[in-house]
Amino acid sequence: MIERPSPDDLMRSTTQDRGGALGATAPLVPAVGATGATVAPDLDLSYQSGVEVKARSQWAYARMRFFRHRLAVASLIILIVAGLVAIFANTVARYGYDEQDYTVILQGPTLSGWHLFGTDELGRDYLSRVIFGLRTSLWVAFFVAGVATVLGTIVGAISGYYGGKIDNLLMRFVDLLLVVPFLVILLVLSAYLGQGKPFRVGLILAFLLWVNLARVVRGTFLSLREKEFVEAAKAAGAGDLRIMFRHMLPSSMGPIVVTMTLLIAAAILIEAALSFLGFGVQPPTPALGKLIADGQVSGFSAWWLVTFPGVVIVVIALAVNFVGDGLRDALDPQQRVRA
Amino acid sequence: MLTYVIRRLLFSIVVLFAASVLVFWGMSLVTSPIGFLRMQPNISEQTIHNIEKRKHLDRPIYVRYGYWMKDVVTNKFGTETINDTPIFPDLKRAMGHTLQLVVVAELLAILLAVGIGVYSALRQYSVFDYTATTASFVGLAIPVFWLALMLQVLFVNIYLWFHVRIFYVANLSAVDPGTGLHFALDRAQHLGLPILVLMVASIAQYSRFMRASMLEVVNADYVRTARAKGLDERRVTMKHAFRNALIPLVTLVALNFGALLGGAVVTETVFALDGMGLYFITKLNAGDPYPVMAFLMVTAVFVIIFNLLADLAYGFLDPRVRLD
Numbered sequence: 281m282i283e284r285p286s287p288d289d290l291m292r293s294t295t296q297d298r299g300g301a302l303g304a305t306a307p308l309v310p311a312v313g314a315t316g317a318t319v320a321p322d323l324d325l326s327y328q329s330g331v332e333v334k335a336r337s338q339w340a341y342a343r344m345r346f347f348r349h350r351l352a353v354a355s356l357i358i359l360i361v362a363g364l365v366a367i368f369a370n371t372v373a374r375y376g377y378d379e380q381d382y383t384v385i386l387q388g389p390t391l392s393g394w395h396l397f398g399t400d401e402l403g404r405d406y407l408s409r410v411i412f413g414l415r416t417s418l419w420v421a422f423f424v425a426g427v428a429t430v431l432g433t434i435v436g437a438i439s440g441y442y443g444g445k446i447d448n449l450l451m452r453f454v455d456l457l458l459v460v461p462f463l464v465i466l467l468v469l470s471a472y473l474g475q476g477k478p479f480r481v482g483l484i485l486a487f488l489l490w491v492n493l494a495r496v497v498r499g500t501f502l503s504l505r506e507k508e509f510v511e512a513a514k515a516a517g518a519g520d521l522r523i524m525f526r527h528m529l530p531s532s533m534g535p536i537v538v539t540m541t542l543l544i545a546a547a548i549l550i551e552a553a554l555s556f557l558g559f560g561v562q563p564p565t566p567a568l569g570k571l572i573a574d575g576q577v578s579g580f581s582a583w584w585l586v587t588f589p590g591v592v593i594v595v596i597a598l599a600v601n602f603v604g605d606g607l608r609d610a611l612d613p614q615q616r617v618r619a
Numbered sequence: 620m621l622t623y624v625i626r627r628l629l630f631s632i633v634v635l636f637a638a639s640v641l642v643f644w645g646m647s648l649v650t651s652p653i654g655f656l657r658m659q660p661n662i663s664e665q666t667i668h669n670i671e672k673r674k675h676l677d678r679p680i681y682v683r684y685g686y687w688m689k690d691v692v693t694n695k696f697g698t699e700t701i702n703d704t705p706i707f708p709d710l711k712r713a714m715g716h717t718l719q720l721v722v723v724a725e726l727l728a729i730l731l732a733v734g735i736g737v738y739s740a741l742r743q744y745s746v747f748d749y750t751a752t753t754a755s756f757v758g759l760a761i762p763v764f765w766l767a768l769m770l771q772v773l774f775v776n777i778y779l780w781f782h783v784r785i786f787y788v789a790n791l792s793a794v795d796p797g798t799g800l801h802f803a804l805d806r807a808q809h810l811g812l813p814i815l816v817l818m819v820a821s822i823a824q825y826s827r828f829m830r831a832s833m834l835e836v837v838n839a840d841y842v843r844t845a846r847a848k849g850l851d852e853r854r855v856t857m858k859h860a861f862r863n864a865l866i867p868l869v870t871l872v873a874l875n876f877g878a879l880l881g882g883a884v885v886t887e888t889v890f891a892l893d894g895m896g897l898y899f900i901t902k903l904n905a906g907d908p909y910p911v912m913a914f915l916m917v918t919a920v921f922v923i924i925f926n927l928l929a930d931l932a933y934g935f936l937d938p939r940v941r942l943d
Binding site for chain 1: 634637638641642645646649650756757759760761762763764765768769771772775776878881884885888899900903904911914915918919922923
C-alpha cells in the first residue's frame with residue numbers, strides 16, 4: 281500500500297528509498313521536526329548512543345539529499361554555466377547578434393573566425409546569435425517562473441486558507457481555463473496582445489501558468505489549515521496574514537519550489553514554440569524558437585541553423601527537469617512514489 | 620447510473636455555455652471585427668458599413684453574442700467577416716485530417732506506452748527501466764517543432780542523396796492520393812512523420828504515468844493476497860494488477876485526446892498538414908475573429924465531450940467510484 285503524503289510528512293525526510301529512478305538514493309536520516317525547525321540547542325539527543333549528534337536543519341538535510349543526486353548536481357552546474365553565459369553574453373559572444381559579414385554567408389561550423397556554429401544567410405555568426413537567443417529565452421523563463429510563483433502562491437494561499445466562496449470561484453475559473461487547450465489560449469492572447477518584446481510574452485505566459493502553482497499551494501494549505509501549529513498560532517492571536525505567510529508558507533516551500541522548477545522548463549518550451557510559430561518574441565531580438573523558425577528556410581541544406589538552437593533548448597529543458605527531480609527528492613521525498 | 624449520466628450531460632451543457640461566453644467576451648476584449656476590417660487594404664467605407672449592418676457589429680456586446688450564438692447553432696458557425704464565406708466546410712475538412720492523424724498516433728502511443736510502462740514497473744530499477752525513464756525525460760524535453768524539423772531535414776537529405784522517398788515531409792494533399800492500396804500508401808507516407816512526432820510526446824507522458832500506476836497497484840494488498848492464494852505470476856500481473864493499473868490512464872488519455880482533436884497545432888504547422896491546428900494558425904494570422912471563435916468552440920466541445928467520457932469510463936471501470 282502506498283502512503284499518501286500527509287502534510288507534515290511533506291517536509292519530513294523519508295527513511296525509505298522508494299523510487300530513485302535515475303540513480304537517486306534518499307539517505308537514511310531520522311525525521312527531525314515537521315516544520316523544518318532546528319532541534320533546540322538545550323535538547324540533548326546524544327544520550328542514546330553516546331556519540332555527539334549534530335543538529336541539522338531541515339534545509340541542511342534537503343541540501344544533503346540534493347547533492348547525492350549526481351545528475352541533478354551536474355544539471356545545476358550546466359544551468360549555472362548557461363546562466364552566466366546569458367548574463368555576460370556581450371563579453372562571451374565574439375560577434376553581435378546582428379553583425380553581418382557578407383564574406384561568410386551560410387558557412388558550416390568552422391574554426392576560421394571562430395564560427396563554431398556556422399553562419400546564417402546574412403553572414404551573422406550563429407554561435408553569437410544562439411547565445412543571445414539563450415539570453416532571451418532564459419530571461420523569459422525565469423521572469424515567467426517568478427511572476428507565476430508569486431501570483432500563484434498568493435492566490436493559492438488565500439483560496440486554501442479561507443476556502444468557501446473564494447476557493448470555489450477560483451477553482452471554477454481554473455476549470456473553465458482548461459476547457460480550451462492551453463497552447464490555444466496562449467496563441468490567441470499573444471496574437472492580439474503579445475508579439476514583440478520578451479516582457480509582454482513573459483507576462484502573457486505568466487498570466488496562464490500561475491494556475492498550476494495556485495492549485496499546488498491551495499492543496500497544501502487546505503491540509504495545513506487543520507494542523508495543530510496553525511491552531512496554536514491562532515490561539516496566540518496571530519493574524520491571518522501572519523499565519524499564512526510566516527507559519528504555513530515555510531511548510532509548503534517544498535512543493536512550491538518543485539512546481540516552480542517545472543514551470544521554468546515548461547516556460548522555456550512554450551516560449552520556444554510560440555516564437556517558432558511567430559507569435560512570440562519578434563526580431564530583431566533573437567530567441568531560440570525564432571532562430572529555429574528562421575533557420576527552417578535554408579535548414580534543409582544548412583543543417584546547423586536548425587540543429588544547434590534546438591540542442592540548446594533540449595539541454596536546458598532537460599537540465600531544469602533533472603534539477604526539479606533532484607529538488608523533489610530533496611524537499612518532498614514522499615512525492616517520489618507517485619511520480 | 621442513468622440519472623448520473625443525465626446530470627453530467629446537463630452540467631456539460633452549462634460548461635459549454637460558460638465557455639462560449641468566455642470565448643466571445645474574451646475575443647471582444649482583445650480584438651474586434653471592425654478593427655480587423657479597417658486593417659484591410661482596398662475596402663471602402665460603404666463596404667465596411669454594409670458588413671457592420673449584416674453582422675450586427677453596431678449593436679451592444681450581449682446582442683452581438685446572441686446573434687453569434689444563433690449563427691453557431693443554426694448556421695454551423697456562420698460566415699467569415701469579409702466575403703461571407705461559410706466557415707464550416709473548411710473546418711470540417713480540417714477536422715477529418717486531424718482525426719486521421721490523432722487517432723492513429725494516439726492508438727499506437729497507448730499500445731507502446733502501456734507495454735513500456737508495465738514492463739518498467741515489473742522490472743523496477745532494471746536497465747530497461749532506467750533507459751525508459753531517461754528516454755521519457757528526453758522525450759518531454761524535446762520541443763515538438765524541433766523534433767519535427769529534424770525529421771524533415773533527415774528525410775529530405777535521404778531523398779536528396781539516395782533518391783528514395785520514404786516519407787513526404789509536408790503537404791497532405793499536394794499529389795493525387797489515388798485509390799485502394801495506393802491511397803493507403805500515400806496516407807502512410809504523408810502521415811508517417813507527423814504521427815511519429817505526436818507519438819514521442821504521448822509515449823513519454825503515458826509510459827511514465829503507466830509505470831507509476833502499475834507500481835502502486837503491484838504493491839497493493841489485494842495483489843499480495845492474490846499471490847498468497849497461489850495464483851501464478853502471469854495471472855496476478857495480468858488479471859489482477861494490470862487491469863486496475865489501466866484505470867487512471869484512461870482519464871489522462873481521454874483528456875489529452877480531446878485536446879489533440881482540437882489540433883496538434885505545432886505538428887500540423889511544421890508539416891503543413893491541413894488539419895485543425897493549421898486552420899487555427901492560418902486564421903489567427905489572417906486576423907478575422909469569427910473563424911478563430913468557431914475553432915475555439917469546436918475545441919471546447921471536443922474537450923468537454925472527452926471529459927464527460929473520461930468521467931463515465933472511470934465510473935464504469937472502477938466499481939469503487941459510485942455514480943449517483
